[in-house]
Amino acid sequence: MRLRRCAVCWRYTLRTDKCPVCGGDLVNPHPPSRMLSESELRASEGVERG
Numbered sequence: 001m002r003l004r005r006c007a008v009c010w011r012y013t014l015r016t017d018k019c020p021v022c023g024g025d026l027v028n029p030h031p032p033s034r035m036l037s038e039s040e041l042r043a044s045e046g047v048e049r050g
Contacts (some may be wrong), residue, residue: 005029 001014007026019026 003029 004026006019009022
């Protein structure tokens with residue numbers, strides 16, 4: 001089981017579908033497992049993030 005954080009109220013939970021408090025979407029609060037290389041960073045600069 002992995003810890004999840006609500007994107008709306010920022011509370012932590014072990015649920016994977018929705019926040020038990022406000023019903024918001026859950027996101028992974030953990031950092032990436034590895035650092036991006038310089039070439040990967042340059043390649044992602046052109047990608048639009050929403």
